[in-house]
Amino acid sequence: MTLAVFLTLAIASVIFALLMVLTKNPVHSVIFLLLTFFAIAGQYVLLNAQFLAVVHIIVYAGAVMVLFLFVLMLLNLNTDAEPRQTARWKLAAAIASGMLLLTMVGALRGGAELPIPETSDPHVGLVKNLGRVLFTDFVVPFEVAGILFLAAMVGAVLLAKREIR
């Protein structure tokens, strides 16, 4: 049952990702990427990381992808304006990424030999546990991430201004 759910979600995410890459309309790309993210969120739930799944939906689907869509609409890009690659370049890209997949899978084989325990702690992905770890062991990186966000915000505002004096 679990395996079936996993496989369904996995196949769905791969197909949506491929569609996102291959479709010509940027708006469609955004929609397919959104679907891929939902499939990944499903994986998170399957992995007993419910909080992560929720955050993932909020951040990616709710914020990032809306931002993308917004920019897309703002710039008014449609299929006609979409630049095209040559067929030869597409072939080269396909071969290169296929080789990359092959070598990565080959290099990462042997994952079964990892010392993975039989059972896992079901409380790992809970908010309570994550919060404790985040605000004890990772409090400094957390603060640094806050600063990073602030910098990104300032940068984005500065860039978006029409003219810089």
Place this chain on the structure above:
Amino acid sequence: MDILIALIPFLPLLGAALNGLVGARLPERVVGWLGSGTVLLSFLFSVYLFAHLHGGAEPIRTTLYTFLAVDSFHVDFAFLIDPLSVWMMLIVTGVGFPIHVYSIGYMHGDAGFWRFFAYLNLFIFSMLLLVMGDNLVMLFFGWEGVGLCSYLLIGFWYDNRAYGKAARKAFIMNRIGDLGLLLGLFLIFDIFDSFAYADIFSRLPVLRLDPAVLTIIGLLLFVGAIGKSAQIPLFTWLPDAMAGPTPVSALIHAATMVTAGIYLVARCHPIYSLAPTALEVVAFIGLLTSLVAGLIALCQNDIKKVLAYSTVSQLGLMFVALGMGAYAAAMFHVTTHAFFKALLFLGAGSVIHALGGEQDIRRMGGLRRALPVTYWTFLLATLAISGVPLLSGFFSKDEILANTFAGAGTGWWVLSALGGGLTALYMSRLLFVTFFGNFRGTEEQRAHLHESPRVMTIPLVVLAVLSVAGGLLNLPHLLHVPGAEWLAHFLSPSVGESRPAHLLSAQTEWLLMGAASLLALSAIAWAYWAYAVRQSVPKDEAALSRWERVLAGKFYFDEFYDWVIVRPVERLSQLLHYYADVWAIDGLVNGVGTAVQRIGVEFRRLQNGNIEYYLLGMVVGAVLLFLSLWL
């Protein structure tokens, strides 16, 4: 006492510093008397030390500070006051002082007056360092110092290109000799593990060295002496050094600096005494130089050049004495030579001064009426250097000749005596041509003829007295007078009692003395007949016979060196310039640049600004990386 000893060299240094730094703003009078005064003080202190030592005191060794200390390498800035160094100090300061005073008059009005005195004082400092140092490193400092001062003073009128070249020639010739000296010093340190004279000479008998090693050391040191004391084959710089102002010639190129080589050999006599081969070489080079320089001097027409070759020839005689192991005799001749050669140069300077820069004796003549003081002092000096009996040169030269006879036999004696006879010939020729006969210069010069100011003539008189009486320092024991061989006895703690002539019988010595005197007197008589009675004037170059032309051409030493050394070196340099430098090195450097540029042009195509190409490259790189992980 230590302070007193230290003051002797450092007073002239102080004078040099003051004159060199602020002399340009001081009046001539102050500059001149500052320069001379410091030397006078040094002289007085030296006299005090001399009296101290003469009273029977032990040699003094005083260390100012440790100059260098690296592991076992240990050099002190130390002075050694023993009879030899005191004697040299007396000569340097004692002859140096009158020459300084004379320079006040001679250099009057020269734009570089202060510079001249700064250099002179610096020279005195270097020379004192050379003779006072208690180790070979100190000697080397002084050695280089006098070389530098010599360069500065020969090229004193540096706006004259020829003078600048003469200065460079002197410096380079000296450097060649210095290389030998330096190698000798290295070898000495390697063997004796010290530069101090005391260490070297005390370890000498203990080490039982191979005579061959000592011979090599002796010869290397002698190479240095050859350069500094202008012996064959490195003598050609000295005549050219006459480019400097005349007091410089008197001080450096006659009285003091050139005697550094003699001092070096005398100082290192314990080494030479154990290396007879080296001594033979010294004697041979000395004799050869003496004869060659004497012959060249016969056909020179420049008053200073004649004196320069005379100096070379006299130095040759001193080296003969050293080669015979008669170190005291050599030092005696150094002393008397300093007196009369300084006098001769100063007299020549006075003549040149009177004639407004004229140096060619063919355009002089009849000067004895116009320049009486100069004439009389010059006459005395000429007689002294010629070896006329009872003057200083007679005693010192006779001492050398007697030692030569005892040490090397009749053949050497004949040749050395011939060298002495040549001296008498060319010196009296110079005297008679310059001061006798009729004046041959221009009317303008005749109108200007005047005796030099008193500041110049007084040093002449002082030196003339010394030239006449200098022989009293070391009267031969034959005369059986009290104080005979006084100088030899005084110097014996430093240079030993070695005197081969003691083996000779009294009759032999009288005979030798008489023969040498006869030779000198007949040479003077012939010169008098030829140049004073017949009033013949040296011929122009075109009228010379073949042999005279060789002599006037100085045996073509300069041309020979030019042909054998200078030209090939220049040719080689040009070849190296074209092939090694321009072609190989520049080609390599430029080639690297060009290659990088070309490769850059090719590689620039990869950087087409398209991010996707870069990313593709990155992916390929990642693939390769994972492949390496996988395999």
Place this chain on the structure above:
Amino acid sequence: MLDVVKTVPIDYYLWLSCALFCIGVFGVLIRRNALVVLMCVELMLNAVNLLLAAFSTYLSDAQGQILVFFIMVVAAAEAAVGLGILVMIFRNTHTTDIYLLDKLRG
């Protein structure tokens, strides 16, 4: 909850992430629209996130999920700044074709 640890081998997650990552790379290579390229970068980041979460669960270690949060932070910041730059570029050049943005060429 379904017991994923016992039924799904960790290798499956590895392969899934690799596949998603390579699809992202493929997308970056073949798309010329800067906006889509940015989206593909997001996909690649998510592939990594998925693997981190999987290992976190399989090894019962919360640190993996914490790292996912940080990656999300960086990704969000990157998206914000990247889109800002993109808007700026579009304003100046009226295109989002990265082929035309080759001013870095030496």
